[in-house]
Structure formats: structure tokens, C-alpha cells
Amino acid sequence: xxxxxxxxxxxxxxxxxxxxxxxxxxxxxxxxxxxxxxxxxxxxxxxxxxxxxxxxxxxxxxxxxxxxxxxxxxxxxxxxxxxxxxxxxxxxxxxxxxxxxxxxxxxxxxxxxxxxxxxxxxxxxxxxxxxxxxxxxxxxxxxxxxxxxxxxxxxxxxxxxxxxxxxxxxxxxxxxxxxxxxxxxxxxxxxxxxxxxxxxxxxxxxxxxxxxxxxxxxxxxxxxxxxxxxxxxxxxxxxxxxxxxxxxxxxxxxxxxxxxxxxxxxxxxxxxxxxxxxxxxxxxxxxxxxxxxxxxxxxxxxxxxxxxxxxxxxxxxxxxxxxxxxxxxxxxxxxxxxxxxxxxxxxxxxxxxxxxxxxxxxxxxxxxxxxxxxxxxxxxxxxxxxxxxxxxxxxxxxxxxxxxxxxxxxxxxxxxxxxxxxxxxxxxxxxxxxxxxxxxxxxxxxxxxxxxxxxxxxxxxxxxxxxxxxxxxxxx
Amino acid sequence: xxxxxxxxxxxxxxxxxxxxxxxxxxxxxxxxxxxxxxxxxxxxxxxxxxxxxxxxxxxxxxxxxxxxxxxxxxxxxxxxxxxxxxxxxxxxxxxxxxxxxxxxxxxxxxxxxxxxxxxxxxxxxxxxxxxxxxxxxxxxxxxxxxxxxxxxxxxxxxxxxxxxxxxxxxxxxx
Numbered sequence: 165x166x167x168x169x170x171x172x173x174x175x176x177x178x179x180x181x182x183x184x185x186x187x188x189x190x191x192x193x194x195x196x197x198x199x200x201x202x203x204x205x206x207x208x209x210x211x212x213x214x215x216x217x218x219x220x221x222x223x224x225x226x227x228x229x230x231x232x233x234x235x236x237x238x239x240x241x242x243x244x245x246x247x248x249x250x251x252x253x254x255x256x257x258x259x260x261x262x263x264x265x266x267x268x269x270x271x272x273x274x275x276x277x278x279x280x281x282x283x284x285x286x287x288x289x290x291x292x293x294x295x296x297x298x299x300x301x302x303x304x305x306x307x308x309x310x311x312x313x314x315x316x317x318x319x320x321x322x323x324x325x326x327x328x329x330x331x332x333x334x335x336x337x338x339x340x341x342x343x344x345x346x347x348x349x350x351x352x353x354x355x356x357x358x359x360x361x362x363x364x365x366x367x368x369x370x371x372x373x374x375x376x377x378x379x380x381x382x383x384x385x386x387x388x389x390x391x392x393x394x395x396x397x398x399x400x401x402x403x404x405x406x407x408x409x410x411x412x413x414x415x416x417x418x419x420x421x422x423x424x425x426x427x428x429x430x431x432x433x434x435x436x437x438x439x440x441x442x443x444x445x446x447x448x449x450x451x452x453x454x455x456x457x458x459x460x461x462x463x464x465x466x467x468x469x470x471x472x473x474x475x476x477x478x479x480x481x482x483x484x485x486x487x488x489x490x491x492x493x494x495x496x497x498x499x500x501x502x503x504x505x506x507x508x509x510x511x512x513x514x515x516x517x518x519x520x521x522x523x524x525x526x527x528x529x530x531x532x533x534x535x536x537x538x539x540x541x542x543x544x545x546x547x548x549x550x551x552x553x554x555x556x557x558x559x560x561x562x563x564x565x566x567x568x569x570x571x572x573x574x575x576x577x578x579x580x581x582x583x584x585x586x587x588x589x590x591x592x593x594x595x596x597x598x599x600x601x602x603x604x605x606x607x608x609x610x611x612x613x614x615x616x617x618x619x620x621x622x623x624x625x626x627x628x629x630x631x632x633x634x635x636x637x638x639x640x
Numbered sequence: 641x642x643x644x645x646x647x648x649x650x651x652x653x654x655x656x657x658x659x660x661x662x663x664x665x666x667x668x669x670x671x672x673x674x675x676x677x678x679x680x681x682x683x684x685x686x687x688x689x690x691x692x693x694x695x696x697x698x699x700x701x702x703x704x705x706x707x708x709x710x711x712x713x714x715x716x717x718x719x720x721x722x723x724x725x726x727x728x729x730x731x732x733x734x735x736x737x738x739x740x741x742x743x744x745x746x747x748x749x750x751x752x753x754x755x756x757x758x759x760x761x762x763x764x765x766x767x768x769x770x771x772x773x774x775x776x777x778x779x780x781x782x783x784x785x786x787x788x789x790x791x792x793x794x795x796x797x798x799x800x801x802x803x804x805x806x807x808x809x810x811x812x813x814x
Contacts, residue, residue: 186776321717375780378691382691
């Protein structure tokens, strides 16, 4: 029997796939073990670029040290780019699992696997702790300046902001990896007796005593629900911390309750884009066509369209408040981040985050394809990079030295262009994330086996009236 | 006499459910047999007992501890260093919210992970009875019975439609 049967007719051709549950484990295990040439090349290229990023980092540290935040603007942008994608990606598995939808089953593991990059996020965050300026004005009480700069840490509680920021980033990574572990445990248990080498060693340690009893399945289900809920709650919070401490609070006088929301919405949009691109690549070239039908792309595209519209709504809400406010600082912030200093980067951000994905995703036939939503996702990632450069390079260079403790930004600064080390760090950091994901995909299968097998029990291709359709069972 | 495990392998869910019924009729306690599957089957698919868990207590306890620590940390800091900020009271809730929220979340997450490990009975250094055919969709009915009842249990499982019966020694018994 074939590993999978592909069904759907008319405009829904190829929409649904029905994998054969008896051969899924064997087939996916073979795919996980295999090292095709294009994969090896991608691993090598991203590995080399990763090293280039390390060279850029060391050179930047030797050149500029860690005393000033300004030279680290592009590093901050790169960190935030990787952080935004990888922190929000596991949320797709969590959120769509909550809705008990069937189309999300092939998408779950692709999104959960981004959790592994959390290790990189924690490591890359450490230098950012060194460069963040103190909350207290080092000059003490100075006329015309603030004694304590404006942040979310109103009275500067113990450990603020560094310890709390670090704990947030660390626990976000740990929670997402706990979700991955709980979700992948049944799949690892399947292969623990047959897998060899490092893979076998990991499987045996991380899935010991999992036998798939009723009690274990119940605990896993409840555990995933609880961890998922907490993950969502802490992710939004850490986004709030990063966007406040490393962006807003570095531009004197920038007070905006909408910006953390824009940050989270952009993050969710980019993460969904990255998941769709990964699925498209695996479907087109990785041999997963029998497991990823068009249904996950079609359904996820509607969510992507919704998030894209949310993004422009929040951007407009931010803009109109400052534009009508007409305070000097509000006008300066608009000039700095939108209309003057970083106008071109803003335009790239606007076109790739909203205009282009919107134009692509409003078309039904495009949404029903695998390439359409993936292309929109790719564009959203480019837009997201521009967003991060605009915001974080802008924030790091808005108020050099003692100006950070001014009440508001009195002059609009000039743009800061990247030097060669910045380019190395941005490319290297993004490549490091891809490298880790690729390596992780050889450790854990890119398909949640138990979830897809569960789906085969509840989804059948069968006769209804005079046609044949997807027939679903809903046990809950 | 000590209990020993025996595992029946079934191709069809209905046959596994029949085996469960047969064991129940033979007087085997429901706590002494379990269904092993490679995917979560719907509740009651094998006519099995309801498995309750207490996982929800763990994050609740954790959150309570984190909340207490957060409130104490922030309020004691404010009282130890009484700085008036923006004319607001020394002890005010909004500045406490950020730290309290984070500490509550962090301990709730730690306790949830501990809860999952405890409720799933993980990890164990003793290897249990298992058969890799379960990963191909077969359903395992794992029974723990006294040694002198092993043969009788094996017959029950075989009559219910088991395609194979496995014992602790490793070899097939049917």
C-alpha cells in the first residue's frame, strides 16, 4: 500500500492526504535518517555563514567593546528577528491544537521544532545584557535630565531589568522545549529500541518509561494544554519586555502602548511565514507531499491574512495617535522611524509586511495552493527584517551617551548604515538559526507521528450524497 | 506471589476491547491491565476504566508560590527603599505587576513540568514489557497477573483475537 493517498476534486484537488498509519513510523524514520545532498549542502552553507557571524561578533566586540549600545544596533535587530520567529512559531502548534482542528496535524512538529533555536536566543541575549544602559542616570541628579530613565520597571525593583529579562528569555526557551519534549515523547519512544548512535541515546533518555498507556496519553494531553496556555502568557510578556527595554525605553519620550502589540503581531506573522516556508520546502523537495496536503496551507493562509490585517491596523493606530498628537517628541519619533531617517526601510517594511502579502492572500485560488501562502510568508519575513532594522538600529542610536536620560528626543538623528561586521552578524545569526533547525530535523521527525496517526482514525475519504468528500469524526 | 506482566498484541481495536471485556469477566482487576497504543484513542474506545489525573493541581500550587514570592519581593523592596515616583504611593500595585506576573508564570511552569513527569510516571530505570509492533498500529493489552495465572490469561488473550502474546522473558508465547 502507498504511504499516502491524495484526494480532493475540482478546486480542492490535492487538498487532503490520507497517510497509511501502519507505515508512517517506518517511512518518516527513514526520511529523518537520510542525508540527501541538497540538505547536506544547506547544512554546510549555513554552518559556514554561522562561523562568519561569530567572526563578525568577535570583530565588533574587539572594535567597540560592550560599553555603548549604539554599535550593537544591527546585532539587536538580528537577535530580535531570530527571537520573533522562533518564539512565536511553537505557538502555532499550541493554538491550533486548542482549536482541535484536523488540518493542523502535519504542521505541529514543524512549528514545535523551532523551540530548539531557543538555546541560540538565550546565548545571543547575553551580550545584549552587557550593552543595555543603566536605569539610573550615571551622572546622578542633573538639571534637564531624568534621574531614572523611563522604563516598565517603574521603581527599578531588584534585578531589573537584566535579571528579569534574562529569566523571561530563558523560561520562554525552556517552556517551548518542554512542549517539544512532551509532544515528541511518544515518537521518540517508538524508535528508542531501533535508533542508534546519538539519536538512540537521546531517545532512550528522553522517552524512558513511555509505553502509551491511557494514563500517559491523558497526562500528555493535559500537560500540552497547560504548557501551551503558559507559553502564550509568557511569550506575550517577554515580547513586552524586549520591545520595551530594547526599543521604546531607548528613545527618550517614546511612550506608546500599541508598540508591544505591533511587536507580537509582527512576530506571529513572521513565525507563521517561516512555518509555511519550511512545510513548502519539505513538501516540494523533502518527500513529504503525502503527509502535507494543501489543507494546512489553505487554512493557515486565512490566519496569515488576518494577522497581516491586524498589523496594518495597529500600525495605523500608532501613527494616527502620534500624528494628531503633534507634540514635539511625537513628531520627532514619526520623522525618525517612519517619514525621514528610516523612510526607505519603513517602506520596505510596509510593502513586504502588509501590501504584498495582502495582495497575494486575498485571492482564493492562491490561498488554496501550497506556494501562495508560502510566498506571502517569505515576504512577511523580509518585511520583518526591515521592521527590526528600523526599530532596533533606530533605538540603539537615538540617544547616544547622556542624551538617553533626556526627557524627550529633541533632534531627529541621522540613519546608521551597517558596516561589514554588522552584515556578517546579521547573516550569521539568521544562518545559525537555520543551521540549528536543519540539525534538529535530523534528530526529531518533522512530523508529529502520534498526532497524524490519531488523525487517520478521524478522517476518511467517503461517499456523502452523490459525491465523495472528506468525512470527519469529532470524538470531543 | 509476585505479579508478572503478559502482553497481547491485537490488530483490531474491537478485538482489544473484547480482550478487555474477557479479562473483566474473568475477574481481573481493571487496575491490573492496560491498553498500549501508538496514538491516543478516544475516551472509552476499549471500554477501559476512566483514568483521572491531578496535573491541574501542580501549576496552581506553583502559581500560588510564585505570586507570594513576587508580592513579597516587590512590596518589601518598596518598603526598604521608600522612593516616591511621580507622586504615587510607596506601596502601589501597578509597579508590582510586572515582577509578580513573571514570578507567578515561572513557578507555574516549573511545577507543570514536574507534574507532567510525576503524572506520566517518568522516568523509570526499569524497562517494561513492550513490543515494537505497537508502533505499526497494533494495540497492546498489558496484563499483570500472578505467575500461576499466566497461561489462563494467555488463553483469554488468544481467544479474543491476539495475533501474538509476549512474556517478560522476551520470546513470543503464542
